Every structure is written in structure tokens, then in C-alpha cells.
Amino acid sequence: MNIAPVAYRYARSLMELAHERGDLEGAHEDMVLVAKVCSENHELIVLLKSPVVKADKKAVILDKIFAGKVGELTKSFIGILVRKGREGLLPDVANAFALLYKINKGIVTAQVTSAAPLSDTARARVKALAEKQHPGKSIELVEHVDPSLIGGVTIRIGDEQYDGSVSRHLSDLRREFSKNPYIPAI
Secondary structure (H helix, E strand, O other), X not given: OOOOXXXXXXXXXXXXXXXXXXXXXXXXXXXXXXXXXXXXOHHXXXXXXXXXXXXXXXXXXXXXXXXXXXXXXXXXXXXXHHHOOOHHHHHHHHHHHHHHHHHHXXXXXXXXXXXXXXXXXXXXXXXXXXXXHOOOOEEEEXXXXXXXXXXXXXXXXXXEEEEOOHHHHHHHHHHHHHOOOOOOOO
């Protein structure tokens, strides 16, 4: 996920302000909602990035969308983004806030891809492996199913990836056999 660097600055500002006011959890819930709404509504993103639609109209639309669903701090923050002409960054700011929140709380996300849904035992083993690699951190598992793996799992934690899939092992074997120097004498 590519997030604009300026979005991190806005997200960090919101996080610091929410922390000062003792409403970090509320701001996090609000920004998760904002990210969800933005990801589910492509038309909203187009509207926010449109130079044709005036800022006051965008402010009214955002106010109606989030009225009663987000706290005053988040509502004011969205208003600041609109006044500064940065409303197009709203999805990036929401995603950046979620990432900064996880860092602040010591939460590590492990992306687990398997050929079939994980059993409870497999889930516990993957979580134990991730906890061993990242001691003192809380592990959040995000599971994906990809039948093309054939079997096994791939685990991505940050920049690290562990690939124990059958498809990777078959690919390795295919590569090794293609290098075979044996030529039959026929």
C-alpha cells in the first residue's frame, strides 16, 4: 500500500492530538470507519480529488456522511483537511493513522496465505511463530486463501516473507531439473 508521505504527517498530528485529549481509541475507531467508507465508495474518492467540486460542497458531503458516526475531534480534523485543500488525502490519512496506531500499540500484522482456510491448530502455530520472531509484540493475523498455493502457507510480516507453499517447492524442483547437466546418449 503506497501512502503519501504528507498523509503520515497529518495522521501523526491527529494521533498526537487524540493522545493529548485521551481519545486515542476513539480516534482510531473513527479513522478505521473513514478508511472503510473510502475503500467501499470509489465515487467518494473521485469527488474528494475533483478540482471541480468546491471545498464547501465537499465539507457538507463529508459532514453528512460522517454525522453522528465519528467524534468531534475526527470531525474537526476532516474539516481542517478540507480547508487546507487536502481532502483527497483522507483515505491515505486514515490508513496512515491505522499503521501508526499499530506501531504505537506494538501490534504486528502477519499476512497469512494458505491453500485452504487455516484450522485452529495451524492458526495457533502461525501465531506462535510470529510471536517468536517478534517478542513483546501483539500479533494480528490477516488470513487469505489462495488455492494456487496447492498446500502449505506463506507468511508476510512487514518486509519479511516465509514461503512454505507446495507451489514454491514445485517451482524450485522445476528450476533444479531444468539445470540438469545429464544428456541421454541416444
